[in-house]
Amino acid sequence: MKDIALITSDDLSLVNNNALNELQLKQLLKATPLQYVKTRPAKGGGTWKYVTGGYVRKCLNIMFGWDWDFEIIEHTIEHGEAIVKGKLTCRVGDRTIIKMQYGNKDVMCKKADGKPLSIGNDLKAAATDALKKCAAELGIAADIYNAEDFREVNVTTGNQIPLEDIEMLFESVKESLSDNDKASIQRIIENEETTSYAKTYKKLNQLANKL
């Protein structure tokens, strides 16, 4: 995947005293690494793209040296929807960047009695959604957003495994794997088969815990 060229160095030079330094801007403007872009088959064909919550947090940590906060300003449950207003605060030296956005999640209910399954889980998902929206205002995963013509990008928290984590885990349990499994996992890593990351990580992790 190529770096996106939404802003040129000429454009940057027009801004005096930019709040972000060059490295931070590079991080912000580079294309989202493939392993964090998730796709899922849309039913009946085609695919949807996602960025993971883990990627957004990692970007914020790298860009702001862990010096960022995310607060829930308010939350509500209305018309079967959990809505959370979040505030992302990032500090750079003596300057502060603040972005506020809403996140939402449909409340899931049991069919039998119509009672919610877990409001807590729904609020957590809505809060993660709000964090991603705030980060998107900064430009994180802009290439994904642009690819969708600034339409909302779906996010998932179910498959957030960086390739390097799998590689590390693989190295640590390699000796206990069969030759077939070793070859298959090597293939998954080499070909960056992202659809197999979550499964591979889970199984390797289970194995590591047993050892």
Place this chain on the structure above:
Amino acid sequence: MSNEILTNEKRVGGFTSSLIFKLCTSDRAGNDFGAPALTYIQEKKYEVKLGRSLDTGANSQAISWGTFMEQRVFNLIGFEYLITSDETDEHPIIKGWSGSKDLIVPKVKVSDIKCYQLKNFCAYADALATEDLEHIKKNFPKEYWQLVSNAIINEVPNAEAILYAPNVSELEEIRQMAFDYEGEDQYKYRFIAELPWYELPVIPDESGYKNLNTFEFVVPENDIEFLTDRVKMAIKLRDKC
């Protein structure tokens, strides 16, 4: 259904693995196409002229269940499989013959996952358990020829039928998967998290049926030839004025 599939060049007017069994039906004399094949060819003729698929999409719970379970099955089986169900493959030479395999073990086999409602599940599980290729071909032609077709398209020597229905004890984890899924089409899967277990195609833990049933076979050479000839004949007939 996305616009992509409705106007997908590989699919519009083309013969796909999932319905290819229709081309394997013959008339009484056993030489020419049977009625299902002729209807299928006519539909493809319409599509070519129309410029889009005749199918306007379906979104039943049974279809959503099957689609969602594919990921579950993938998580249960070995590392050697690669999940590819969102890709459409074309026959390397014959244009207008395509298919979407669910899984592939490169150079070895294609696999197709079925997660049927219970009556079909039992019948198909019993058929697979016989490990009798002729029996499976006769009683489940749609599934059999789909596998053969995908094996031909992907140039692999083997095909594998996978049939799955979760045990009741697996349901909690599956519900959590449905709950956690945040795709734009998440509404389609709400029922998995919300319906009581007896309204879902799950099987008791102490059932006479296994949750995961597989049957792998070497694709017979004569079936490869037969299907290839049938597709060529169908394309010729479709393109005839």
